Amino acid sequence: xxxxxxxxxxxxxxxxxxxxxxxxxxxxxxxxxxxxxxxxxxxxxxxxxxxxxxxxxxxxxxxxxxxxxxxxxxxxxxxxxxxxxxxxxxxxxxxxxxxxxxxxxxxxxxxxxxxxxxxxxxxxxxxxxxxxxxxxxxxxxxxxxxxxxxxxxxxxxxxxxxxxxxxxxxxxxxxxxxxxxxxxxxxxxxxxxxxxxxxxxxxxxxxxxxxxxxxxxxxxxxxxxxxxxxxxxxxxxxxxxxxxxxxxxxxxxxxxxxxxxxxxxxxxxxxxxxxxxxxxxxxxxxxxxxxxxxxxxxxxxxxxxxxxxxxxxxxxxxxxxxxxxxxxxxxxxxxxxxxxxxxxxxxxxxxxxxxxxxxxxxxxxxxxxxxxxxxxxxxxxxxxxxxx
Numbered sequence: 001x002x003x004x005x006x007x008x009x010x011x012x013x014x015x016x017x018x019x020x021x022x023x024x025x026x027x028x029x030x031x032x033x034x035x036x037x038x039x040x041x042x043x044x045x046x047x048x049x050x051x052x053x054x055x056x057x058x059x060x061x062x063x064x065x066x067x068x069x070x071x072x073x074x075x076x077x078x079x080x081x082x083x084x085x086x087x088x089x090x091x092x093x094x095x096x097x098x099x100x101x102x103x104x105x106x107x108x109x110x111x112x113x114x115x116x117x118x119x120x121x122x123x124x125x126x127x128x129x130x131x132x133x134x135x136x137x138x139x140x141x142x143x144x145x146x147x148x149x150x151x152x153x154x155x156x157x158x159x160x161x162x163x164x165x166x167x168x169x170x171x172x173x174x175x176x177x178x179x180x181x182x183x184x185x186x187x188x189x190x191x192x193x194x195x196x197x198x199x200x201x202x203x204x205x206x207x208x209x210x211x212x213x214x215x216x217x218x219x220x221x222x223x224x225x226x227x228x229x230x231x232x233x234x235x236x237x238x239x240x241x242x243x244x245x246x247x248x249x250x251x252x253x254x255x256x257x258x259x260x261x262x263x264x265x266x267x268x269x270x271x272x273x274x275x276x277x278x279x280x281x282x283x284x285x286x287x288x289x290x291x292x293x294x295x296x297x298x299x300x301x302x303x304x305x306x307x308x309x310x311x312x313x314x315x316x317x318x319x320x321x322x323x324x325x326x327x328x329x330x331x332x333x334x335x336x337x338x339x340x341x342x343x344x345x346x347x348x349x350x351x352x353x354x355x356x357x358x359x360x361x362x363x364x365x366x367x368x369x370x371x372x373x374x375x376x377x378x379x380x381x382x383x384x385x386x387x388x
Contacts, residue, residue, distance in 0.1 A: 055369035066346025125210025135172035168194025189229035200227035297343030307339025
């Protein structure tokens with residue numbers, strides 16, 4: 001029989017070990033949720049910034065996406081009025097984002113009835129014919145026909161309205177990637193009955209004719225207790241794998257990612273990203289040196305730039321292996337009271353290495369509402385700043 005004093009001593013020792021283990025785990029968790037890579041700040045360098053569409057006390061410019069015509073300095077930017085509101089505005093830059101011209105008058109009159117976060121893509125059909133497409137979430141109201149669209153067959157000179165695809169969604173395609181066989185895979189998200197409520201899931205569909213018709217959508221990301229949404233797909237440098245980054249809208253952890261080795265036929269189970277990639281509505285490009293630049297609204301726990309417009313710089317292996325990456329850069333400061341109200345960017349790489357990142361953001365204090373703003377930078381410039 002074990003003496004009572006010895007039993008009490010053993011219990012106390014066990015309690016101490018449990019406490020130490022708990023504290024150790026807590027410390028590890030806390031360390032994992034703190035900044036773990038260098039941060040650059042160019043948000044006060046106004047010479048890098050261009051106002052695409054200025055907000056006023058009455059007008060909120062929101063949720064842009066961009067498209068660069070290959071081999072040119074021409075960039076299109078499309079956005080909506082108010083937070084997830086009506087489509088209608090479009091601008092064009094022929095000098096790599098230095099200056100912008102509004103081209104709303106070229107667009108179909110019905111485009112102003114399209115709702116929520118229009119997104120623009122260039123798709124090539126089986127005969128090699130390119131077309132520009134702008135997809136929105138709904139026609140008329142959020143309960144209207146899903147994914148209305150407009151199309152240009154002449155590189156944006158003229159536009160026509162095309163019948164809605166009919167997919168219920170919270171937002172239209174957040175990402176479209178060309179597959180190796182020439183088809184395109186599009187991804188978007190929605191909640192039950194297409195509504196913007198939990199549980200959110202990511203869906204995919206494929207077009208074989210350059211955007212006119214799309215396959216029956218299927219769920220590719222559904223995570224218990226989490227809300228994956230706003231997917232971005234990038235291709236691995238060797239071309240053999242697709243990587244999908246996703247916003248996690250329940251705020252239960254970091255952002256999510258998954259991989260496909262077979263052109264979207266199957267996807268891995270979504271898992272959390274590294275701390276530095278935690279944010280909303282990722283959008284990015286691969287640079288000529290192989291690195292990736294991914295811009296988003298920063299939502300990383302404990303981040304000094306949380307709620308502002310940032311970009312992450314790193315390699316594909318950093319993304320896949322959950323490594324921190326090389327550094328982050330604060331691109332623009334968000335002056336909104338609700339600091340999680342910016343992002344939804346377009347990111348374009350010009351031939352000279354300049355990166356043009358465009359977002360909606362409250363660019364300065366005062367009564368003016370959000371503007372659409374682009375910021376220009378080069379990785380060699382950022383690398384030099386980091387080396388100082």
